[in-house]
Amino acid sequence: MWFRTMLWAVLRGDKAADRVVPPSGFTVRLTLFTSAAMAFLTVFALALSLAAGRLAADWGDVLARSSTLRISAPAGQMAEQTATALKVLEQTPGVLEARALSDAEQQELLEPWFGPDLPVESLPVPRLIAITETPAGYDSAGLRLRLQAEVPGAVLDEHTRWRRPLVTAAGRLRLLGWVAILLLASVTGAMVTLAANAALSANAQVIAVLRLVGATDAYIASAFVRRFTQRTLTGGAVGTALAVAALSVMPGATETGGFLTGLRFEGWHWVLPLCVPPLAAAVGFAATDAAARRVLGDLA
Amino acid sequence: MIELENVAYSYGGDDLLAGMSLQIAPGSFHFLTGPSGAGKTTLLKLCYGALRPTSGQLTIFGQDVQTLGRDDVAMARRRIGVVHQDCQFLDHLPLQENIALPLTVSGQASPEQAGNLHELMSWVGLLGKEDALPPELSGGERQRAALARALILSPDVILADEPTGNVDWEMSQRLLRLLVELNKMGKTILIATHDLMLIRAAKSQVSTRVLRIANRQLIAAGAEL
Known part of the structure; x- marks a missing residue:
């Protein structure tokens, strides 16, 4: 009142x-x-x-919770190391999805640099695995150590992690x-x-x-x-x-x-x-x- | 109008006033007298709700003051005109606005009141002083201005505390005539004063009751005057 x-x-x-x-x-x-x-x-x-x-x-948004694993290995071990890496990633808490890029996708990525006619399959191009993270993210130091032991040819590339x-x-x-x-x-x-x-x-x-x-x-x-x-x-x-x-x-x-x-x-x-x-x-x-x-x- | 029944008041120590019973009937004319410091002003303050009795019952216009809220007290004061011993005004406003202040604060100010205001100011002899600021007025002018302000809402009761304290004999006679005239118009009047000459002068003009405060008590003191 x-x-x-x-x-x-x-x-x-x-x-x-x-x-x-x-x-x-x-x-x-x-x-x-x-x-x-x-x-x-x-x-x-x-x-x-x-x-x-x-x-x-x-x-x-930029973080978009994504990173890339690059595997460089001799041609004979590539498939095996990729499979191991995928398995490791699947077992890592904080990884939502891990997917190896197909040859076609890799070629698409390289096209701007080498042109459409590059025979990717005949070159020792590293295999890329796209990782999607959960919002919480994964423990990158731990993952690196494990990869080092199990997939010696793997390099984990976290483009935007420093911004977190x-x-x-x-x-x-x-x-x-x-x-x-x-x-x-x-x-x-x-x-x-x-x-x-x-x-x-x-x-x-x-x-x-x-x-x-x-x-x-x-x-x-x-x-x-x-x-x-x-x-x-x-x-x-x-x-x-x-x-x-x-x-x-x-x-x-x-x-x-x-x-x-x-x-x-x-x-x-x-x-x-x-x-x-x-x-x-x-x-x-x-x-x-x-x-x-x-x-x-x-x-x- | 105002009734006291066995009212006592103290400012914290002993009772200043005790066992006071008084009925102020409509149309009556009372004088309140007694030595300085006896509690005349305190009794007046009780009558307009500025103080509340420490014991006993006090009713103003039929309402027990203990049950009155602050707004109720404000409303009661619109029916009680008070003239203080040391009249206070709003020093930054000209006299006519000060006299019209009760109209302003009660939301009754209107152009039609201008005539009333003029009439009232001429009645108390303050014409020509409309635009003067209160500090520029003499003691007598302030007393009359306070009276005019107390009257502007046409109150039922007029309480005046030493209204002739600061003025000479002639002016006090003039103020008294104003109060007597108001009483004849049906207003209830209570004047606190220790000026016995004033009381005698009033007695010749109007029928009054004289009350005296002595020994904290209120007694009728008519006979010796």
């Missing part, structure tokens, strides 16, 4: 009620600056989170970004609470007069809540605009630039910063409302 009254009072506005609380320059500037700075940082934390998320997703820890790191970075956003919201709330408390105590006489002439707590609180909500909204909008401007002059993601240049928003993500000012206003609303209720509850 109180919440609805408050929300309505803030959205509707009341010029007369706004005049009742004297304007105080100090808390205005403080609140504006804080919410602008916090919005600025929030947008960057958001960009960081999204970039880290994109990175994790991209690299995760980076993908994990990118995932953590994304989480860190979200934690930062939560912290920024809490700090904004704390600052607004302090500023609102200062404003409420500075206006103790105003509040006493208003109570004396029959103002309800909701009326008094709404005058303060409205003011602080507007300030955090304005500050949040300014900070967001600055941060978006700063981000938009950063170069976009490039193949070689990697992570740092990928900090810009991409596609529909540019819409997300628009949520920051309303969120700042919501934090300002909640913090002032709580502060006003607490202070007013203690008065006669």
Whole structure:
């Protein structure tokens, strides 16, 4: 009930009620600056989170959980070693599928280099085994040791395995970004609470007069809540605009630039910063409302 | 309107007031007197719900104050005009907005009220001061402004705490005439004062009851005045 009254009072506005609380320059500037700075940082934390998320997703796709086993063996042992290797792979936990490429497939792979007429079967071309991994992956050091013992001619080629820890790191970075956003919201709330408390105590006489002439707590609180909500909204909008401007002059993601240049928003993500000012206003609303209720509850 | 039954109040130590019983009937005119520090202001504060009795029963407009929520108290105050000893205003707003403040906060402000406001300000002799800020006013002007503010909602009860404390004799007579006139219009009036001259002057104009706080008790003190 109180919440609805408050929300309505803030959205509707009341010029007369706004005049009742004297304007105080100090808390205005403080609140504006804080919410602008916090919005600025929030947008960057958001960009960081999204970039880290994109990175994790991209690299995760590239990994595609595949690697290759190459077997070079004398012509007579090729079939035997391939069979052994396949058996070893089948027994390795973490390997979803292992399949030896057929001659035709191998020829297709070599075609760009040697042309279509290469007689693959008459050349000592190594045999390739395509390995598909389970999401968890296999223990590559263990597999290497076993292959070394049983299939001396085998070379395990994990093209993208080195990126795996980076993908994990990118995932953590994304989480860190979200934690930062939560912290920024809490700090904004704390600052607004302090500023609102200062404003409420500075206006103790105003509040006493208003109570004396029959103002309800909701009326008094709404005058303060409205003011602080507007300030955090304005500050949040300014900070967001600055941060978006700063981000938009950063170069976009490039193949070689990697992570740092990928900090810009991409596609529909540019819409997300628009949520920051309303969120700042919501934090300002909640913090002032709580502060006003607490202070007013203690008065006669 | 306001009834006290065996009411006691203490600010934490011994009772300041004890065993107070009083009925303020509609249309009555009461004086509350007693030495400084006897608890006159405290009794008035009890009457408009700023304080709650530590024991006993106090009803305002038929409602037990112990059952009143903060919003109920706010609503009750729209029916009780209070004039404080040290009148407080919103110092950043001009006088006429201060006097109209009860209308503003109760959502009753409207252009039609402008006429009422003008009439009220002329009645308390503050015409020409509409745009003055409260700190620019003299003590007497502040008292009259506080009275005007207390009256703007046309309350049923007027509680005044030393309304003539800061003004000279002539001005106090003028304020008293205003209060007597209000009483004749049917308002219930309770004035706390230690100005016996004022009480004597009132007695010649209107039928009053004089109450005295002595030894924490409320006693009728009419005869000796």
